[in-house]
Amino acid sequence: MSGEPGNDERPQRGGLRMNHPQRGGDLRVSQSGYKQVAQRMKAIQEQQKMIVQRMSRIKYKIGILSSKGGVGKSFVTTSLAAALAVEGRRVGVFDADVHGPSVPRMFGLREGMGLPARMDGSIVPQEVPPGVKVVSIGLLLPGEETPVIWRGPIKTSAIRELLAYTDWGDLDYLLIDLPPGTGDEQLTIAQIIPKLTGFILVTIPSEVSKAVVKKAAAFAKRINVPLIGIIENMAYFECPDGTRHYIFGRGAAREIAEEFGIPYLGEIPIDPKIREANDRGEVFFLAYPDSKAAKSFMEIARKVIDYVEKSHT
Ligand SMILES: Nc1ncnc2c1ncn2[C@@H]1O[C@H](COP(=O)(O)OP(=O)(O)OP(=O)(O)O)[C@@H](O)[C@H]1O
Numbered sequence: 070m071s072g073e074p075g076n077d078e079r080p081q082r083g084g085l086r087m088n089h090p091q092r093g094g095d096l097r098v099s100q101s102g103y104k105q106v107a108q109r110m111k112a113i114q115e116q117q118k119m120i121v122q123r124m125s126r127i128k129y130k131i132g133i134l135s136s137k138g139g140v141g142k143s144f145v146t147t148s149l150a151a152a153l154a155v156e157g158r159r160v161g162v163f164d165a166d167v168h169g170p171s172v173p174r175m176f177g178l179r180e181g182m183g184l185p186a187r188m189d190g191s192i193v194p195q196e197v198p199p200g201v202k203v204v205s206i207g208l209l210l211p212g213e214e215t216p217v218i219w220r221g222p223i224k225t226s227a228i229r230e231l232l233a234y235t236d237w238g239d240l241d242y243l244l245i246d247l248p249p250g251t252g253d254e255q256l257t258i259a260q261i262i263p264k265l266t267g268f269i270l271v272t273i274p275s276e277v278s279k280a281v282v283k284k285a286a287a288f289a290k291r292i293n294v295p296l297i298g299i300i301e302n303m304a305y306f307e308c309p310d311g312t313r314h315y316i317f318g319r320g321a322a323r324e325i326a327e328e329f330g331i332p333y334l335g336e337i338p339i340d341p342k343i344r345e346a347n348d349r350g351e352v353f354f355l356a357y358p359d360s361k362a363a364k365s366f367m368e369i370a371r372k373v374i375d376y377v378e379k380s381h382t
């Protein structure tokens with residue numbers, strides 16, 4: 070409210086004048102404070118320029134989005150990346166889940182193993198079979214049990230810095246594993262990556278998941294990021310005799326696809342081997358290439374290639 074004593078935010082000679090709630094008086098930001106802010110702004114601009122440059126060498130940048138936790142976003146990201154690499158594409162995975170990075174383990178990498186850096190300060194991704202480049206904050210933490218206790222702005226700058234300094238080289242696809250929600254990380258990725266190709270949605274068939282994933286679809290529309298399609302994970306469990314049990318219900322992904330007019334990309338069954346492989350740190354897709362899930366991922370990868378490469382040439 071202007072006019073009240075101590076609440077005038079107009080720039081003053083010698084610095085910004087701001088109200089200090091505890092002291093109830095004015096706090097002047099000194100010239101050095103101005104300088105610090107200006108330096109920070111300049112650093113952000115520099116990093117953004119570096120991101121634009123690095124991203125210009127990557128043809129398609131795709132975020133894996135869901136809003137709902139635990140539906141298999143990280144598993145889908147790592148498996149789809151492996152399937153795209155098997156299809157002969159140059160692929161990278163960026164793990165934007167700062168609080169719960171699962172990508173390193175699913176690719177058989179140890180948390181805390183580090184990321185090599187060059188003399189010029191650029192970061193070199195870890196490379197895993199079948200030729201996928203991986204960057205995750207999890208690789209930089211001292212151990213798997215180390216929590217990251219950061220508020221939004223710090224997460225945003227961590228993501229920006231990692232993207233600015235990582236040298237992916239030339240890639241066809243960069244898949245970005247997003248945490249649950251439609252908040253800081255999702256917005257940061259949408260804002261700082263120029264020409265994000267789109268999001269792929271992941272849901273399980275339950276009503277609870279469907280309701281939340283619809284929010285993710287609406288979020289993508291609101292911020293004008295295209296939806297490439299939707300995948301239904303944990304779609305059914307198949308017994309050895311071939312009978313299928315639809316444990317979480319049926320049809321959520323098709324319903325969302327229809328409602329939002331987006332492609333339905335396919336379904337992945339529940340398979341205990343998936344959980345076991347992920348827990349062991351084995352790339353499921355390579356350990357069980359004949360499984361239904363691995364075959365589904367090959368089909369999904371071909372659909373993604375078809376859709377993305379035809380519409381974004
Ligand atoms: N189709 C499946 N069959 C069996 N287990 C699965 C399947 N998909 C994922 N899982 C397992 O479910 C758990 C959650 O998967 P994942 O970590 O990929 O979910 P997420 O959506 O990334 O979770 P978060 O929201 O915490 O990031 C993991 O233990 C994973 O191994």
Ligand SMILES: [Mg+2]
Binds near residue numbers: 142143166169171246
């Ligand atoms: Mg995850």
